[in-house]
Amino acid sequence: MDLNKKERIIFSAIKLFNKNGFHATPTSKIAKKAKVSVGTLFNYFKTKDDLIKEIYLYIKYHSKEVFLNHLENKPTYHDKLQSMWCAVIQWGIDNPEEFQFLEMFNTSPYKFQIQEERLLEEYNQLRETIIEVITPNSVCLKNPDYTLMYIDNAMHAATRFLLNNHIKDVRSFEQSSFELFWYGFKPSVQ
Amino acid sequence: MDLNKKERIIFSAIKLFNKNGFHATPTSKIAKKAKVSVGTLFNYFKTKDDLIKEIYLYIKYHSKEVFLNHLENKPTYHDKLQSMWCAVIQWGIDNPEEFQFLEMFNTSPYKFQIQEERLLEEYNQLRETIIEVITPNSVCLKNPDYTLMYIDNAMHAATRFLLNNHIKDVRSFEQSSFELFWYGFKPSVQ
DNA sequence: TTTAATTTTGACTAATCAGTCAATCAAGTA
DNA sequence: TACTTGATTGACTGATTAGTCAAAATTAAA
Structure with a gap:
């Protein structure tokens, strides 16, 4: 092998x-x-379908640290989320092909054929951690699973935008995209 | 015909x-x-590929009113966005198959083969309107195209969640999902 | 009714594809 | 060196597919 x-x-x-x-x-x-x-x-x-599913698992296993590593060692939950936000975007920049594959796979019927116990378990751990992080926010608590998916989706959108457009200043984009995510649309009162 | x-x-x-x-x-x-x-x-x-692309255009043309119709006749830009938010979610509930097809198509290589002038034009009009709506927010103005994509993505995420999970109270979900989108993650000061 | 034009049909074809397997090759062992 | 084991090869096959086209059916016109 x-x-x-x-x-x-x-x-x-x-x-x-x-x-x-x-x-x-x-x-x-x-x-x-x-x-x-x-x-x-x-x-x-074994088969072509097998190859496709194994690629998905391969990418998932090799990218999961990106989320978790950045939730520790930060004082506030604002900083924790921001740190994860930047890390995920950086991962997308470093692995654009893997990123695009994930997007394609996730919207394909293959998605529903994945039932990998070990993966679910590891991601459940991630789930608990993030929920813990977002707990202070009452809106999020109403439907933590939605919030989880909302966060993941927002990070994906930011990364996709960065990959499809020519953004010169990545740091600045990370900053302002996170700001929109964090403060939402309410006109800032400053 | x-x-x-x-x-x-x-x-x-x-x-x-x-x-x-x-x-x-x-x-x-x-x-x-x-x-x-x-x-x-x-x-x-003409061909199978042609069928796939025509389906995409068909759905796009038949769903675009959903966005625009709800931006008018609302006093504040909060109300305009919320109205659009609910309308898009409702469209997803009413047309789950079309919704899923769009998600699949958008992440596929077909996406880059679409160069329909008329569609681009109509959506450009939508683009102008939404940008006008979000202008009061300074963060959004920094990168209006990102904001546009961010909004679209957030609505899709909410709809996808609603379709994949069994949400009994749609009205309440529309409300709280929009709240998260609107206020972001900052702990509410109430 | 007869004729002409248009649409529909599905058996057919040429091409392509996933997956196989007997033969070959490479590496290790004695 | 001679033998064994396991990996690698790519020509091959059976199945499937996109797309065709001559004939049949339907509709419209005269």
């Missing part, structure tokens, strides 16, 4: 799926891009 | 694409579900 080879297949597949979609990306092209034979690809992944 | 027949094909396709994805939905199945022959399907749509 050559991990290097397996990862080469995964990364080639991510790029091709992003470019052509799941339907217009034959396994033969993935294998060619990964400099591997079709036979090898099917040694490492 | 039987419009009824064309719409039957479109709606059958939307449902099948949502269920199985673009790649695993043969045109033969779409035709069968629409109670039409394959030949007829290809009479109305």
